[in-house]
Amino acid sequence: MTHMLDAPLQDVGDADLLAAYAAGEARAARALMLRLTPRIFGLSMRMLGDRAEAEDVTQETMLRLWKIAPKWRDMGAAPGTWTYRVAANLCTDRLRRRRDAAWDPEFDLADDRPSEETRLQTEARAEALTAALATLPDRQRLAVVLRHLEGLANPEIAEILEISVDAVESLTARGKRALAKALAEHREALGLIDDT
């Protein structure tokens, strides 16, 4: 009986890795984890702005993936898309609970970071963007993060959010417009120069 993973792991697709995991191949577990975890964690951090919460969402997403692995053919989506979808839903659940609890996360710079003018300004811009993203409705924020920060194409975002491609385009356009407005008053402080 041949091993399911005879090819080098970097040449094996996510679905094949998941099938190999379901067949008991430990190497597939590590490969899939290394491939999917940074993306899920990145999305969660951008959505939640809190490392502990992002870790919780990421861990829960991966646990659900391992659990569904034996039925991977019924997932109805590629493992990467499916995990993004689960993480996105977990993030929006948490954001809804925050609003219910009137929780106001702070997006401040750590005070003990060493200063350097350029680095401070870059960090200030990143913090301002994160804070502005937090003012967007959940679905707009998700669409903007997936499109402009995670770099996914509209058809994949449509699959993750389970909406049409047109709806994705509308969400991202509205989200970007809202961001542009939220950041306008900080233009000078952010050191932005309009080259047009």
Place this chain on the structure above:
Amino acid sequence: MTHDPKFELSDAELDRLLAEARLDTALPSANFMARLEADALRMLPEPAPVVTRPTLWDRVRTVLGRVALPSGLVAAGLTGLWLGVAAGSGTYAVYTSELGLQMMDDFPVLAGILAE
């Protein structure tokens, strides 16, 4: 689409911010990755047992190992002849072929070598 710079950033300004932020992705810590790997291995399904069927030679060895046949060269020759007859006649037909019947009369143990 025109914008009023007092009230919103331009597309270029926003795109620059977004491009910068795209490069600044938070990464999971090594400790966290180790925890996730432990989860994955804990939930790893058991590999399916490998089922192998004994080959014809496995069965020949089993029979030859259990019973006393005429010594060495004669035994090998007989076994080869028997297998050759089986191949020529077809696995089941050897049991009813004249040569096959004669060989089984002389060496009854040969009947056990071929699978059902």
